Amino acid sequence: MNSVNLKRLAQELNLSIATVSRALQDSYEVSSQTKERVRALAAELNYEPNAYASSLRRNISKTIGVVIPEVNNHFFSLAINGIEEVARQSGYHVLIYLTHEDYEREVAITQYLMGGRVDGLLISVASGSQEFSHLEKLYASKPAIVFFDRVCDAIQTANVTTNDYESGYLATQHLIEAGCTRVAHLLVSGNLSIGRMRMQGYQAALQDAGIEFDETLVLEGDADDETNTALITDMLRSRPDVDGIFASVERLVISSYQACQALGRAIPQDVKIIGFSNLGVASLLAPSLTTITQPAYEIGKEAANILLKAIEKKKVILPSQSLVLKSELFQRKSTEPCR
Amino acid sequence: MNSVNLKRLAQELNLSIATVSRALQDSYEVSSQTKERVRALAAELNYEPNAYASSLRRNISKTIGVVIPEVNNHFFSLAINGIEEVARQSGYHVLIYLTHEDYEREVAITQYLMGGRVDGLLISVASGSQEFSHLEKLYASKPAIVFFDRVCDAIQTANVTTNDYESGYLATQHLIEAGCTRVAHLLVSGNLSIGRMRMQGYQAALQDAGIEFDETLVLEGDADDETNTALITDMLRSRPDVDGIFASVERLVISSYQACQALGRAIPQDVKIIGFSNLGVASLLAPSLTTITQPAYEIGKEAANILLKAIEKKKVILPSQSLVLKSELFQRKSTEPCR
DNA sequence: TTTATCTACGCAAACGTTTACGATATCCGG
DNA sequence: CCGGATATCGTAAACGTTTGCGTAGATAAA
Numbered sequence: 001m002n003s004v005n006l007k008r009l010a011q012e013l014n015l016s017i018a019t020v021s022r023a024l025q026d027s028y029e030v031s032s033q034t035k036e037r038v039r040a041l042a043a044e045l046n047y048e049p050n051a052y053a054s055s056l057r058r059n060i061s062k063t064i065g066v067v068i069p070e071v072n073n074h075f076f077s078l079a080i081n082g083i084e085e086v087a088r089q090s091g092y093h094v095l096i097y098l099t100h101e102d103y104e105r106e107v108a109i110t111q112y113l114m115g116g117r118v119d120g121l122l123i124s125v126a127s128g129s130q131e132f133s134h135l136e137k138l139y140a141s142k143p144a145i146v147f148f149d150r151v152c153d154a155i156q157t158a159n160v161t162t163n164d165y166e167s168g169y170l171a172t173q174h175l176i177e178a179g180c181t182r183v184a185h186l187l188v189s190g191n192l193s194i195g196r197m198r199m200q201g202y203q204a205a206l207q208d209a210g211i212e213f214d215e216t217l218v219l220e221g222d223a224d225d226e227t228n229t230a231l232i233t234d235m236l237r238s239r240p241d242v243d244g245i246f247a248s249v250e251r252l253v254i255s256s257y258q259a260c261q262a263l264g265r266a267i268p269q270d271v272k273i274i275g276f277s278n279l280g281v282a283s284l285l286a287p288s289l290t291t292i293t294q295p296a297y298e299i300g301k302e303a304a305n306i307l308l309k310a311i312e313k314k315k316v317i318l319p320s321q322s323l324v325l326k327s328e329l330f331q332r333k334s335t336e337p338c339r
Numbered sequence: 340m341n342s343v344n345l346k347r348l349a350q351e352l353n354l355s356i357a358t359v360s361r362a363l364q365d366s367y368e369v370s371s372q373t374k375e376r377v378r379a380l381a382a383e384l385n386y387e388p389n390a391y392a393s394s395l396r397r398n399i400s401k402t403i404g405v406v407i408p409e410v411n412n413h414f415f416s417l418a419i420n421g422i423e424e425v426a427r428q429s430g431y432h433v434l435i436y437l438t439h440e441d442y443e444r445e446v447a448i449t450q451y452l453m454g455g456r457v458d459g460l461l462i463s464v465a466s467g468s469q470e471f472s473h474l475e476k477l478y479a480s481k482p483a484i485v486f487f488d489r490v491c492d493a494i495q496t497a498n499v500t501t502n503d504y505e506s507g508y509l510a511t512q513h514l515i516e517a518g519c520t521r522v523a524h525l526l527v528s529g530n531l532s533i534g535r536m537r538m539q540g541y542q543a544a545l546q547d548a549g550i551e552f553d554e555t556l557v558l559e560g561d562a563d564d565e566t567n568t569a570l571i572t573d574m575l576r577s578r579p580d581v582d583g584i585f586a587s588v589e590r591l592v593i594s595s596y597q598a599c600q601a602l603g604r605a606i607p608q609d610v611k612i613i614g615f616s617n618l619g620v621a622s623l624l625a626p627s628l629t630t631i632t633q634p635a636y637e638i639g640k641e642a643a644n645i646l647l648k649a650i651e652k653k654k655v656i657l658p659s660q661s662l663v664l665k666s667e668l669f670q671r672k673s674t675e676p677c678r
Numbered sequence: 679t680t681t682a683t684c685t686a687c688g689c690a691a692a693c694g695t696t697t698a699c700g701a702t703a704t705c706c707g708g
Numbered sequence: 709c710c711g712g713a714t715a716t717c718g719t720a721a722a723c724g725t726t727t728g729c730g731t732a733g734a735t736a737a738a
């Protein structure tokens with residue numbers, strides 16, 4: 001369509017295609033007068049190189065892919081902000097793929113991505129993924145990969161995560177110190193590394209406080225919010241002794257609030273709630289929500305940095321480049337000790 | 340890198356590249372036995388066609404671009420959900436570009452996009468854009484474009500928007516009926532169509548209620564949240580008579596809450612607040628927030644539908660294909676009449 | 679048997695770039 | 709005046725795919 005290409009420029013300038021191409025790349029093999037002529041006409045005709053021809057020839061796409069469970073979540077949208085920021089600065093384009101926590105979709109997406117469409121990938125694994133052969137096949141195919149937050153241990157590459165064990169411990173300890181004795185744990189996937197870490201932190205804190213671990217207080221959430229609210233409501237009804245909730249993901253915190261509201265349980269008097277969340281309005285909730293907040297923006301930036309550095313230097317990414325950033329606990333009313 | 344391409348398949352099967360290519364496209368010119376042989380080997384070697392070679396040859400990229408101000412905003416993240424859903428179903432890939440409401444970035448991005456990287460674009464214009472020549476140049480270059488929410492009137496194409504005039508009117512009327520007499524209006528851009536529409540609705544509602552329009556009560560927000568909160572705080576301090584706030588965008592609602600909290604103004608007793616928002620936790624805020632909620636997910640889906648239909652049928656998109664979806668007003672505590 | 683039709687496949691050009699290699703002209707030291 | 713640098717440019721191949729065209733063989737129609 002846009003027929004202003006190298007050939008067109010070359011014809012109008014009485015030059016060869018090669019010279020025009022080199023001029024636009026500021027090659028030393030082209031005289032400065034010629035460069036000026038070429039640049040002038042290119043600007044005048046609004047020439048823009050064909051990205052696909054260039055990618056095909058150079059085997060470089062200047063594009064990275066981001067595979068995440070969802071975008072309607074403050075953690076991931078902030079992470080995307082960081083990723084896009086870094087990518088833009090380096091002249092990279094960003095493809096987005098959403099798995100909706102669904103294993104099948106993740107498989108389909110990884111299959112797509114083996115066509116060499118991207119130079120590198122940032123992945124946060126879907127909670128629905130029980131096994132990772134699709135990721136291993138993808139990894140074997142070519143591109144540089146960095147995992148963030150939801151990691152895949154089976155693949156030897158860098159991961160950018162937070163101190164999930166510690167955070168799980170601290171959150172649980174925080175609830176216990178506020179007076180809770182029956183702490184429920186809501187998580188999204190027990191077979192993902194991140195879920196296991198937080199779970200272990202939760203269990204360790206219970207043990208250190210001399211509280212027995214009760215697996216009926218562990219609830220595995222779904223992708224659907226209404227289902228989650230119903231699940232939590234059921235648990236709270238059948239277990240009236242629950243006086244604390246530690247939610248491992250933002251969506252489950254919201255559902256917990258709604259469940260308490262529906263059952264008329266007062267927060268924090270009847271039930272105290274703490275949760276992982278990047279919700280900007282946490283302090284404006286009724287009551288304000290005690291959160292463990294991950295540095296989502298920084299995670300995105302760091303992960304993108306590692307990836308782009310590796311791509312530019314054509315080096316393999318090593319597990320030793322992994323980064324662990326610290327989450328922060330913001331204490332608010334939802335876990336306030338009563339009387 | 341991944342050297343399993345058509346040539347490789349052709350060699351191993353003793354066929355020509357052309358036949359292999361046609362077999363994989365299920366062409367009628369290939370016998371079914373041959374198709375089977377080809378498909379079997381392709382599956383075994385995990386062949387995936389090179390996207391760039393294909394795009395170059397066919398002049399079709401199977402990729403659409405989404406240009407939006409920010410992603411950390413429930414309206415846009417829900418819209419992306421809708422877009423990605425539709426795109427995935429049709430086998431399209433989604434490139435994301437964030438303008439951060441910045442004119443310069445928008446110009447740079449549109450320049451990029453003229454390289455034929457995408458078959459079509461979904462755009463929501465940055466509030467910082469004062470003029471639209473970059474968009475006109477982009478439009479002249481080639482791709483199909485559909486605007487959503489933040490529209491550019493200068494370009495003759497389809498727009499997917501909401502009933503912004505009506506919503507502005509209803510929101511203002513709602514505040515007045517709740518007892519407000521001094522209603523401030525916080526918006527993000529007065530020179531964008533969407534801002535003007537809501538503003539006109541606001542003014543019309545004031546006029547119909549016999550309230551004089553006071554332009555010192557109109558505040559134009561910035562991209563930075565802290566600046567906004569400071570601006571609003573200043574206004575509330577210098578104008579203690581303000582008893583209602585109509586915020587045109589989610590971020591400004593949050594800032595309004597924070598400003599009121601800082602000044603000790605009670606909501607809804609001292610100041611009533613209504614705002615455009617897709618915040619899922621609106622009902623959990625203190626006090627719960629009365630919102631005008633746009634069908635963000637549907638907007639994304641519809642915009643993507645129009646775009647993809649046009650691309651597939653190679654037809655020009657007409658302004659007559661524009662769609663106006665209705666926003667909904669959810670009444671909650673923040674605008675409750677007092678006594 | 680000849681001619682026309684159809685099936686199944688190969689040849690080669692094209693998409694727009696990049697780049698290894700070669701060619702020409704100029705210049706300079708010996 | 710000759711040999712070799714040096715500067716500047718062109719030729720052509722390559723990236724992997726798609727596709728118009730040609731063609732060999734088989735089958736059917738005349």
